[in-house]
Amino acid sequence: MLSWVLSPAASVLEVGTGTAQHAVYFTERLPGLRWQCSDLAGNLPAIQSRIDLEGGGRLPPAIELDVMGDAWPPGPFDAVYTANTLHIMPWDHTPVLLERSAGILRLGGCLVVYGPFHDRGVHTAASNEAFDRSLQARDPAMGVRDADRVRALAEQCGLWLEADLPLPANNRILLFRKPAGDPTSADPSS
Ligand SMILES: C[S@@+](CC[C@H](N)C(=O)[O-])C[C@H]1O[C@@H](n2cnc3c(N)ncnc32)[C@H](O)[C@@H]1O
Numbered sequence: 001m002l003s004w005v006l007s008p009a010a011s012v013l014e015v016g017t018g019t020a021q022h023a024v025y026f027t028e029r030l031p032g033l034r035w036q037c038s039d040l041a042g043n044l045p046a047i048q049s050r051i052d053l054e055g056g057g058r059l060p061p062a063i064e065l066d067v068m069g070d071a072w073p074p075g076p077f078d079a080v081y082t083a084n085t086l087h088i089m090p091w092d093h094t095p096v097l098l099e100r101s102a103g104i105l106r107l108g109g110c111l112v113v114y115g116p117f118h119d120r121g122v123h124t125a126a127s128n129e130a131f132d133r134s135l136q137a138r139d140p141a142m143g144v145r146d147a148d149r150v151r152a153l154a155e156q157c158g159l160w161l162e163a164d165l166p167l168p169a170n171n172r173i174l175l176f177r178k179p180a181g182d183p184t185s186a187d188p189s190s
Pocket of ligand 1: 019020068082
């Protein structure tokens with residue numbers, strides 16, 4: 001899936017690595033990727049265990065990164081990847097994630113957001129509606145997010161929706177692009 005988006009040696013920052021399943025999966029298939037895992041401090045030991053067991057020597061140690069904190073690496077990165085995080089984080093984390101991602105992407109880079117979404121307040125699948133209810137029961141700050149609201153916020157950060165890809169289990173990938181001609185880029189070398 002990412003192979004048509006990323007060059008074989010792309011640098012990728014993953015936000016909210018969690019189980020590290022995505023990092024292991026993609027770097028097995030694209031071993032030249034420079035994939036940097038990150039997550040909240042409490043998740044780093046488990047991520048490191050999986051990297052040690054299944055990373056095949058292709059993944060550097062995960063770094064601590066709270067979306068709301070100041071420890072974002074400077075980049076620039078070719079891509080920022082985040083999976084199943086927007087519905088876990090409180091909604092106010094999403095604009096920060098988008099803004100900080102835009103700041104560390106190189107010109108022409110992309111933000112890849114994977115997960116369930118609804119459209120203009122309407123659920124696109126019964127399973128996502130049930131999932132949303134279970135999230136809200138667990139913590140009212142959680143919930144399936146609206147793809148259109150995410151897109152509108154991304155545009156305010158200079159990230160443009162390039163693709164909205166349906167995936168199994170009613171998940172989607174929202175692929176946002178930082179235009180190659182953005183004069184506010186943090187990457188003066190490009
Ligand atoms: C449902 S898990 C997804 C894990 C993994 N990406 C996956 O798809 O298997 C949500 C992840 O978001 C992370 N997360 C929650 N709040 C965060 C924050 N403020 N900053 C960074 N990561 C956060 C959690 O620690 C957790 O790893």
